[in-house]
Amino acid sequence: MRFDLTPTGMAGTRATRWMAIGWLLLMVCLVLQGCSTAPTRKEPLQLKLLIETSGNLNSDEQGRAAPVMVRVYELKSAAAFDSADFFTLQNEDKKVLAADLLAVDEFIMRPGTDERIERKSNPATTAIGVLVGYRELGKSVWRATWRLPEAPDAAWYRAVVPDRTVALKIEARDQAVSITEVN
Template sequence: MVSNFLSRFSTGLRIFGGLVVLSMVAGLGACGTASSPVAKEQVNLRLRMTASDGVNPNEWGAASPILVQVYELKSATAFETADYFTLQSDDRKAIANDALVVDEFILRPGEVRDVVRKSASATTAIGVLAGYRDLGKSVWRAVYRLPVAPDASWYRAVIPDKTQQLHVRFDRNVVSISKSE
């Protein structure tokens, strides 16, 4: 009776040991799988849009409202090479999947507008498109490349990172982006 018990116990140990070894092998196999890319932190964006008093002059030289599009871009290459009319009419086709967020609004001469938000984690550049009346004599596009975002950290929910403050200026026939302090 004792030998029968020991025989069963020994068989049970062998089965248990085999399961342990099998689970360890499976666990090691999981360690070798490709990991997903590390997420980047979202950046706090503060964009100050300023239209000058003489922005977008009409044929009599009077200032006029201007159509503005602000893009958060994954890559700025397609945005920088596309022409104005393609971006204006079908930006999704022109810049494919590079446009993460798009804002569109009209600025009146002398108007200042602030856009404040967290950027998409994949944003690497801010692109601005300005609908000047005389496109041939205007600088209607501007791009600002953001610094490389650090890898996402769990503590950023309670301890925010720095804010990226940019000044977008719409002058008579030129749009420009600069870092503001």
């Protein structure tokens, strides 16, 4: 029996070993990649907001209704919004809400009118805040907040399965604002 120990035979064996080591390293890298955890990306919620004002909105002593300023905020956290006073929010909302402020819409609304906001929320949004500029702030409920459900994780099947929709009704009545969920 004769073994071929020529340089070509040895080179073939070395190449085979290096190829096996290369495949082994590739497999180890793939296994480790599969075990790593990446931060989960969140899907935005679909927001459908209906803002309605009553016919006796912001009425004076004679019962005459008047327009109001309405702001709707998308917030990362409602804590700063809930603790700030009206004038700070009216004049310095971007400063006082800082990193919690994701989006804001502002309307001047007449009594008996409505506005709609339909869009995808920022994935970091956890609350909706509403500010209404009533004539007599001391006698009114000028702020309301609504905690949103947690945004779902991003998934490949969102193309065929619709995302989560949150429908809210914001009512600005005579001297109070409220938020309710619409089913």
